[in-house]
Amino acid sequence: MKDYLRKHPQVRTIRVAAADLNGQARGKRIPSRYAEKAVKDGTRFPFSVLSLDIWGEDIDDSPMVFEQGDQDGVLKPTERGFMPMPWLEAPTALLPIWMFRENGAPYEGDPRHALNAVVKRYKARGLTPVVAMELEFFLIDDSGKTLQVPPSPRSGKRRKAAETLSIRALDAFDTFFTDLYDACEAMDIPADTSTSETGLGQFEVNLMHCDDALRAADDAWLFKMLVKGLARRHGFAASFMAKPYAEYSGSGLHTHFSVLDAAGDNIFDSGGPKGTAALKQAVAGCLAAMHDSTLVFAPHENSYERLVPGRHAPTAICWGYENRTAAIRIPAGSPSARRIEHRVAGGDVNPYLMLATILGAALVGMEDEMEPPPPVTGNAYAMDLPQIPSSWEAAIDAFENSDMLYRFLPKELIRNFVLTKRQEMHYISDLTPEERIELYLDTV
Structure with a gap:
């Protein structure tokens, strides 16, 4: 050093x-x-x-x-x-x-230590989680009374529409993304593919998979700090808040993970598309903890504006193969890369706490040899399924009263998080909608 x-x-x-x-x-x-x-x-x-x-x-x-x-x-x-x-x-x-x-x-109140404790439990079983994250964020002109897309540094024009997978949208902010990738290189953050997304001025950057879960969480935390700081140098804001625009989809932070054994083999790989018993047990653990741990994945008042049916964020507690309407998706591809994609978290999460919760729940599922319900096919929004809490207050109550979360999160951390969220909920009720957006825009 x-x-x-x-x-x-x-x-x-x-x-x-x-x-x-x-x-x-x-x-x-x-x-x-x-x-x-x-x-x-x-x-x-x-x-x-x-x-x-x-x-x-x-x-x-x-x-x-x-x-x-x-x-x-x-x-x-x-x-x-x-x-x-x-x-x-x-x-x-x-x-x-x-x-x-x-x-x-x-x-034990430090979220990085909470993740480290979960990783140590994997290591004690001769296992290593491999993690990759997809981070969505908005570029925003917040200089006026209403939020809008920044003008392109190249053309000076604003594109007031979603531009899903648009090369034009990426090129419009080429100087920003070039500086962003150079900065990621300097900070040793493994930024991979970037895309334009379905929201207004929304983009996604993928971080490469990593067999060190602490480092993966570090990368996500540092990346969020970098994107927000660098955007200001370019004359606009960047925000990972869950839902800055009511009429457009919000930002998620999707997490992909697999688990290697002591020989370096993926324990989710069955040689075929369905995955092993260990994969299904890990899925079952994540589903069993999902209701009670929603507060981790949606920690703020604004988070619940993202978790609405039909807006590309999951609302039902379910899983499926190659199904983006489910909370847990098993992507297609080579069996050796078989993995779980956890799709609930918004961009506004704490990456350490989120990853401790996902990996902790998966480990409990494997330890208890849990069985998941059948995978869903088709539109999960239209099915009669258990639901993620739809309000901040309900999520706080579920988190506080959970039995399962104490199996992988420290008691002191759970207590502190509940106290913090209850205080925020109390004081945020005094704010106007505009003041709430201003609060979350720069902080999360």
């Missing part, structure tokens, strides 16, 4: 940052001459910081604040080390960190 700053003497300041439960980067700015201390000794800030609400406020009834004296945690660098922050004007380095207790134990 010290070598990075020696090789980049132009870097005058660093940021140390951890992801809170909402996926917000919380941390400090430090002059680079004091960076060695942050690497060696860590940095400190209160445990309560990782469960602030979406405004960055303390949780009123959290026991961590006044009841426990708002004690500090110790934050240490992750394995990622320093990386550039290409969206800033001055040369700056980012050092991702995560939180520990004074005695060196992981802090």
Whole structure:
């Protein structure tokens, strides 16, 4: 880590940052001459910081604040080390960190530790999850009273329509996407294919599959930070909020995963299109946890505007082969690449918490040898099936009262997340629709 700053003497300041439960980067700015201390000794800030609400406020009834004296945690660098922050004007380095207790134990309210604990359970069984993510986002001109597509830097025109898989839409923002891919290269984020999507000014970038789930979540978290920051340098906004436009589809964050055994073989590969018993058990686990864990996949008030029938986001708790109306899709293709696609999450999620939940539920399904219901064929929106909670309040209640989630998420994290979401729900009721959009546009 010290070598990075020696090789980049132009870097005058660093940021140390951890992801809170909402996926917000919380941390400090430090002059680079004091960076060695942050690497060696860590940095400190209160445990309560990782469960602030979406405004960055303390949780009123959290026991961590006044009841426990708002004690500090110790934050240490992750394995990622320093990386550039290409969206800033001055040369700056980012050092991702995560939180520990004074005695060196992981802090269970840290979402990155929650994912790490799930991955360790896979490793104990000789298994390795392989993960890839598809992140959708909107490019938005938010300079006026209403949101609209930014004018193309090339033509100066606005295309006020969805342009699904349009090369023209991608080329209209070629300078932005060229800078984005260059920045991903500099930050070692494995950005692959980009496409234009069905929303107004909506795009998707796929991140390549990775056999390190922590790194995959890091990549998604860093990518979201990069896209939002870089868009501002280009004179417009980028947002991963679930649904900025009522009349268009929202943004999802689809997760593909398979599992390798100790020999490096895909345990979902049956040699044919249907997959193995392990695949079906993992599907069953994901379905069994889906109702109670919806809050993870749809963490904000705006999230539930995306989860409506017929808008390319799942609403029924079901699975199917090559069926995008189902919450769980088994894509076609080579049997050696047989995998599960989890389609519920919006773009506004915390990637660490989302991945801990998906992989944790799948592991419980395999441990308990669960059996899924029959796969659906046809339009899942038109079928009489169990439904994902349709309101934020119902999702919070289901998350709080779940028995299954305690099998793979820490008790302290569950408590903190519920307290955070209940406070947000209380205060957001005072906001106008315009104020709610403004809140989520830049934060999530």
